[in-house]
Amino acid sequence: MTSTKLAKRTQKLLDTTVIDLLKAAANPNVISLGGGIPASRTFPTLQLARITNQIMQEAPIQALQYHQTAGLSRLRKLIAHQLSQEWGRQLSDQNVLITTGSQQGLDLVSKALLDAKDIVLTNNPTYFVALQTFYAYEAQIQALSLTQAGPDLDQLQAKLQKKKPKFYYVIPTFQNPTGICWSSKTRQEVLVLAEKHGLTIIEDDPYSQLYFSQRPPLPLAASSEKVIYLGTFSKTLAPGLRVGFVVASAQVIRQLTLIKQSMDLHSAILPQMMVAKFLAKEKLYQAHLDSTRQFYRQQAAKLKTLLTQELSQLAQWSTPKGGMFFWLKLKSKSLDTKKLLSLALKLKVAYVPGAVFYVQKPARNTLRLSYATVTPTDLELAVKRLALLVKKAKRR
Ligand SMILES: Cc1ncc(COP(=O)(O)O)c(C=O)c1O
Structure with missing residues (x-):
């Protein structure tokens, strides 16, 4: 199908930068710090194999039959x-809807809330697939700058004085792509503004369980039932299960459930049963989370050491306290990381150019590095290659 036959609203979804990058980075000789995928070595494969066997012996019909749209009651x-x-908030299964990953939660909420030309507020930069989702529903996207403590509150206030956004999409904890974790104070201030102006907040939270040592502040949704919260087991168990969930008021969950029906009737039941069985074994789940956190903590520490050794003269970054990403800003403002990518691939290293995460005014000298999937030896090689890349680019 040629692009001219597609609906107009899909035009902004056709940017192939990231797909091209992932294709090029799939070359086994390229060390990719570009992927946004979790470390497969953290997947609890043996336990999940055992659990799946049990399910198929004990309840094969339930695993294979159609199910209610809201998802497996036990899991909810x-x-x-x-x-x-x-x-510290009383929730029941009526507050939970199971989705096919949190990505479907995002699509579902957008489908439910957005009319064409509605304003969606987010941060600059932000998770770029969320931007694609909002564009698909023909929203106008506006964005607030981010500091290490969270969004610029003066900008938020100014936006709320003008035409009211339909919602504010945020990733307050270990954000993709910057790793930024909002302070407790910023969280409270954003909630106060949201309450005052009747602003709906969509909180996307795939990374909060991947903290390295200290628990991050509680999600916004912990303090307000008006926040629509998107959760997932993609980073804590495995993304191929595609088990995510929405937490919201019972009324919103009822509405979203009706709308989800036309999307896929329900999310696949076998993975929901697998996740439910895993969660029910509380000690096993906690031990799994602990070892996953430890793995990411070690990887991030390694990358931090390497960056300090090789790139401290050439780039700036702040060290994340959880999640999967380092966000780098090259000191030479004139360098464009998207243009440099072909040279990077020649040097057999890949990253995601920062510009793809921006709504407006991209800082073209930024890039996102993931420490999730690469061995320590490859991390070292990759960072040396990155340093070489920046030095070469500066000389050009
Ligand atoms: C911020 C953010 N939201 C949502 C998703 C989608 O996750 P899921 O696998 O739960 O659909 C991702 C995936 O990387 C993400 O980084």
Whole structure:
């Protein structure tokens, strides 16, 4: 199908930068710090194999039959119970809808809330697939600058004085792509502004469980039932399961459930049963989370050491306290990391150029590095190659 036959609203979804990057980086000789995928060595494969066998012996029909749209009741209850304990807020299964990854949650919420030309507020930079989702529903996207403590509150206030955004999409904890974690104070201030102006917040939270040592501040949704929260097991168990969830008021969950029906009737049940069985073994799940955190902590520490050794004269960054990413700003403002990518691939290293994450005014000298999937030896090679790349580029 040629692009002229596609609906106009899909035009902004056709940018192939990231797909091309991933294709090029798939060359086994290229060390890619570009992927946004979790480390496969953290997947609890043996336990999941055992659990799957059990399910197929004990309840094969339930695993294979159609199911209700809201998802497996047992899993919804487990999620509600766990979050009630963590957040100190009373939640029930009526507050939880299971989705096909949090990406579907994002699509679903956008489908439910956005009319063409509605304003979506987000941060600059932000998760670029979220931008594609909002464009698909013909929204106008506006963005607030981010500091290490969170969004610029003066900008937020100024935006709220003008035409009201339909919602504000945020990733307050270990953001993709910057790794920024909002302070508790910023979280509270954003909630106060949201309450005052009747602003709906969509909180996307795939990374908060991947903290290295200290727990991050609680999600915004812990303090307000008006926040629509998107969760996922993609980073804590495995992304191929495609089990995510939305937490919101019972009324919003009922509405979203009706809308999800026309998307896929329900998310696949076998993975939901697998996740439910895993969560029910609380000690096993906690031990798994601990070892996953430890793995990412070690990887991030290694990358930090290497960056300090090789790139401190050439770039700036702040060290994340969790999640999967380092966000670098090259000191030479004139360098464009998108243009440099072909040279990087010749040097057999890949990253994601920062510009793809921006709504407007991209800082073209930025790049995102993931430490999730690369061995320490390859990390070292990759960072040396990056340093060589920047030095070469500066001389050109
Ligand atoms: C910020 C953010 N939101 C949503 C997703 C989608 O995750 P899922 O696998 O749960 O659909 C990702 C995936 O990397 C992400 O980084």
